Amino acid sequence: MAAPETNSSRAFRTLELKPRHDELIKPVELIDIVGASSLTLVARRLYNTLIGHAFGKEMGIEGQEWTIPLKELRGSHKSNERIEDSILALMKTVVTVRLKDGRTRRVQLLGGNDMGDPDRPHGTLTYSFDKKLVPLLRESTVFGKLELSVMKAFSTKYALALYEAISRRVRLEHVFSEVFTLEAFRELLGVPEGKLSTYGNLNQYAIKPALLEINAMASFELRILPIKKGRKVVAVRVGWSLKDVDGLKAAFAEVKRPRVGRKDRIKNKVEKVVP
Structure with a gap:
């Protein structure tokens, strides 16, 4: 696959952008990937929620962590079982990303994380991204603008x-x-x-x-x-x-x-x- 085009003649950083209401800005490095075919619709939605929650310049800092309430990941389901399954799937998924110079890099979609007691209805997930992925996100200049309500409707x-x-x-x-x-x-x-x-x-x-x-x-x-x-x-x-x-x-x-x-x-x- 050829190196991605920029969205504008002026090169700017994806993580500097400000999403509008009902919008997720997703770096192309998390879209044009090879190796994610095993992920379910539930896992893909959860990953987008994690990206949206973390989005900003901090995504370009190695070792940065974010904490999100489990209820924001649970959707219409009352238990945390599907959250656990999706998190494990994301951690096990190693994808190949094409670099601008033609090289490829293999990264995990999700780094280490801590999850509250899965048997309790309330709690949080503290998560991070793979350290080999972070520099790609920091230098990203290409992205997709996704409507949250549309993604949830698929x-x-x-x-x-x-x-x-x-x-x-x-x-x-x-x-x-x-x-x-x-x-x-x-x-x-x-x-x-x-x-x-x-x-x-x-x-x-x-x-x-x-x-x-x-x-x-x-x-x-x-x-x-x-x-x-x-x-x-x-x-x-x-x-x-x-x-x-x-x-x-x-x-x-x-x-x-x-x-x-x-x-x-x-x-x-x-x-x-x-x-």
Whole structure:
């Protein structure tokens, strides 16, 4: 994968930015990664919550720790069991990050942490980031702006992963599409090795459901076109465009609607994908 483009002609540090209400600014070093396919939707959401809680210049300080109430990580669940499972998964996940000079670096997504008594409803989590990851975050100049309410509304990890990947690309000047090899696109989506091995299965169970949710609720629209060599799909072209005012209003309204019945509401929308 090529080195990422900057979001502006002026190089500034990602950690210097101030997120707006309902916004998470996520450094590209935590988006364009290889090796996170085993993470569930719950673990990915929890990680984004930890990033949002820690976001700021302190993320660039080695050894820095943050403390967050467990209730902010628990969501609608009453127990801490899913929190523990997600934290362990994040600590065990070693990802590969592409450096600007072409080298690669392997880091853990989450460093050491202390968690309150898991049997108690209240408590806190004190956590840190891998010391090999911290310098990358400190020097980061590329990022994605993610809407918290939209991320919480997704029902599949494939929708969340694709949304994050395009959010960091959608505001690039004069860039409206990108071609991914099928292998690279599977990695981008977080498809586990050996799963959805044919393009037909990948399209049916990962791409189409992700497109439906993103096109219904995000501030941009996606189109995905398979590229064939002979009869075999070898790559995909992902195209994106920002929504107009009416499209933004419709997306905002859908995010605010109850999750129950959402699939039926949005399945009649145009799926911008070629089978």
